[in-house]
Amino acid sequence: MTGSSKLTDKKDIAVSTRVRLARNLKEYPFATKLDAKRAKDMISAVRDALEKSPALNAKLKYIAMDGLDDLIIQSFVERHLISPEFANSRSERALLLSDDEHISIMLNEEDHIRLQVMGDGFCPDKCLKEAVMLDMLLDETLTIAFDEELGYLTHCPTNLGTGLRASVMMHLPMLTRFGEISRMVADTGKIGIAVRGVYGEGSKAKSDLYQISNQLTLGFSEDEIIERLTGITDQITARERALRKAAMTDARDTFEDRIFRSAAILRSARLLSAGEAENLISDLRLGVACNLISGIDFDEISRILYEIGPAGISLKNGSSLPPNDRDRQRAAYMRETLSSRLKAI
Amino acid sequence: MLCENCKKRQATTYLKTVSNNEIKEMRLCDECAKEFGGFDFFSGDFGLNGILSSLMGQPQTYGKARPTGGVCPVCGSTLEDISEYGRVGCANCYDTFHESLMPYIRKIHGSAVHTGRVPGRIAKSPARRIKELETKLAQAVAAQEYEQAAVLRDELKALKEGGEK
Numbered sequence: 378m379t380g381s382s383k384l385t386d387k388k389d390i391a392v393s394t395r396v397r398l399a400r401n402l403k404e405y406p407f408a409t410k411l412d413a414k415r416a417k418d419m420i421s422a423v424r425d426a427l428e429k430s431p432a433l434n435a436k437l438k439y440i441a442m443d444g445l446d447d448l449i450i451q452s453f454v455e456r457h458l459i460s461p462e463f464a465n466s467r468s469e470r471a472l473l474l475s476d477d478e479h480i481s482i483m484l485n486e487e488d489h490i491r492l493q494v495m496g497d498g499f500c501p502d503k504c505l506k507e508a509v510m511l512d513m514l515l516d517e518t519l520t521i522a523f524d525e526e527l528g529y530l531t532h533c534p535t536n537l538g539t540g541l542r543a544s545v546m547m548h549l550p551m552l553t554r555f556g557e558i559s560r561m562v563a564d565t566g567k568i569g570i571a572v573r574g575v576y577g578e579g580s581k582a583k584s585d586l587y588q589i590s591n592q593l594t595l596g597f598s599e600d601e602i603i604e605r606l607t608g609i610t611d612q613i614t615a616r617e618r619a620l621r622k623a624a625m626t627d628a629r630d631t632f633e634d635r636i637f638r639s640a641a642i643l644r645s646a647r648l649l650s651a652g653e654a655e656n657l658i659s660d661l662r663l664g665v666a667c668n669l670i671s672g673i674d675f676d677e678i679s680r681i682l683y684e685i686g687p688a689g690i691s692l693k694n695g696s697s698l699p700p701n702d703r704d705r706q707r708a709a710y711m712r713e714t715l716s717s718r719l720k721a722i
Numbered sequence: 723m724l725c726e727n728c729k730k731r732q733a734t735t736y737l738k739t740v741s742n743n744e745i746k747e748m749r750l751c752d753e754c755a756k757e758f759g760g761f762d763f764f765s766g767d768f769g770l771n772g773i774l775s776s777l778m779g780q781p782q783t784y785g786k787a788r789p790t791g792g793v794c795p796v797c798g799s800t801l802e803d804i805s806e807y808g809r810v811g812c813a814n815c816y817d818t819f820h821e822s823l824m825p826y827i828r829k830i831h832g833s834a835v836h837t838g839r840v841p842g843r844i845a846k847s848p849a850r851r852i853k854e855l856e857t858k859l860a861q862a863v864a865a866q867e868y869e870q871a872a873v874l875r876d877e878l879k880a881l882k883e884g885g886e887k
C-alpha cells in the first residue's frame with residue numbers, strides 16, 4: 378500500500394463507506410397505506426423504468442425477496458445489503474443488486490426506493506456521485522415525490538430534504554482503548570454528526586468499529602453533508618493515527634505482543650465464537666495498519682468480517698448450523714484463510 | 723463522558739429520544755446502546771424512528787387543542803393515523819396536513835427549507851430556471867462582473883418573454 382492512497386481512502390482507519398438515498402413514487406401511497414396490489418404495481422413501475430434504461434438494466438439484477446432462501450437473506454443482512462427489517466417481511470418486496478454487490482436498491486422498504494452505494498475505505502464523494510447518477514436514471518422515467526420546500530418526500534419526516542444518509546465505518550481500536558470515544562460522541566453530536574458503535578455478537582462495539590453518519594437530511598445540500606462528514610472523519614483519523622504512533626514508540630512490546638497473540642489465535646484456534654473472532658480481527662487489522670503484519674490487505678479483512686456471521690458461516694457449510702458447529706467451522710475458516718499467509722514484518 | 727443511562731461506563735454511542743415533547747440527545751455506553759437497539763445503518767434514524775408519534779402523541783400538543791385536520795384525499799389518512807404510525811400516509815399528506823406537520827418537521831431538522839438536489843422535471847421548469855438566473859445575476863452584479871451580468875440578463879429576458887407567448 379502506498380502512502381498516498383493511505384491518505385485519500387484512509388483505509389488504515391476507514392473500513393467502508395455507504396451512501397443511501399430515500400425516494401418515493403408520487404403516484405403511490407407510502408408503505409403503511411400501500412395494499413398488496415398497489416405494492417406490486419409500484420415494483421412493476423420501477424422494473425419498467427429499469428427496462429427502459431439500458432444503463433440501469435446492465436448494472437442491476439432484479440431479485441424478488443419472497444423467492445429467496447432464508448440463509449441467503451440472512452447473509453444479505455450480514456453483508457449490509459438489506460436491512461434486518463426488510464428481511465423480516467418479504468412479500469411484495471424486491472431487491473435490485475449489482476453483480477459486485479456494491480449497489481443495492483430495496484424496493485418497498487420503509488420508502489418505495491432505498492438506494493444504497495457502498496465502497497471500501499473512505500469514499501463518500503465517489504459513492505454519492507454514483508448514487509446521484511442512479512437516481513437521475515430512475516428519475517428519467519419515474520415521477521419521484523418532491524416538494525420545493527421539503528425536498529424529497531419520505532415516509533418518515535426524519536428523512537425529508539435530500540433523503541441522504543452518508544456513513545463511514547471506522548476502525549478505532551486506540552480511541553476505544555484510551556476511552557476517547559465518549560468525548561468524540563459528545564463533540565460530534567453537537568454538529569449534526571452521530572457516532573455509533575457497530576454491535577455484533579460480543580458485548581462491546583464489534584471489532585472496535587463505529588459508524589460516523591450525518592443525522593439531518595433537510596436544510597443542507599448533499600455536498601454540505603459530505604463535506605461536514607469528511608471534516609469530522611479527518612479529525613478522528615488524525616487522532617487515531619497519533620495514538621497508534623504513540624503506542625508504537627512508547628509501548629512497543631505490549632502493543633506488538635497483543636497483536637501477534639491475536640494473530641496466533643486466529644491462525645490456530647479450533648473453536649471461535651463470532652464475538653471472539655471479531656475482537657481478534659480488530660487486532661489483526663491494527664497490525665496490518667501499523668505495518669507489523671503483511672500477507673493480507675484491508676479489503677480482505679473486511680470481507681472476512683462480513684463472512685463470519687452465523688449465516689455467513691452456515692452458508693459456507695451449505696446449510697444452517699447449530700452454534701457449536703458454527704464456532705468450529707469459523708475457526709477452520711480462519712485457519713484456512715490465514716495460516717499460510719500472515720507474515721510478521 | 724459517562725453513559726447517560728447507567729452512569730457507569732464510558733459513552734460510545736449517540737442517539738436521540740423524545741421526552742416531554744422535546745428531542746433529547748443521549749450518549750450511551752455499549753451495553754445500554756445495545757439494549758436501545760444498537761445501530762442499524764438502514765433505519766439509521768438515531769432513535770428518532772417513530773418520533774412523529776412520540777411528538778404528536780404528547781398530551782400538551784393534543785388534548786383539547788388537538789387538531790382535527792380532516793382526511794387526506796389521496797390516501798385517506800387522518801392526523802390520528804399519522805400520529806399512530808409515526809409516518810405520513812402519502813406524499814400528498816405533507817400538503818393536506820402542512821400546518822400541523824411543519825412544527826414537528828422544524829423540531830426534527832431545525833430547518834425546513836430544502837437546499838439540495840431536485841428531480842429533473844423540476845430542475846428543467848422555467849420558473850426554477852428564472853429563479854436560478856436571478857440569483858446568479860445578483861451575484862454577478864455584486865461582484866462587479868458586468869460582462870457576465872449582461873449575458874445572464876439577456877438569458878433571463880429571453881426566458882421571461884418565451885413564457886409570455
Ligand SMILES: [Zn+2]
Nearest residue numbers: 725728751754
Ligand atoms: Zn450505560
Ligand SMILES: [Zn+2]
Nearest residue numbers: 794797812815
Ligand atoms: Zn395522504
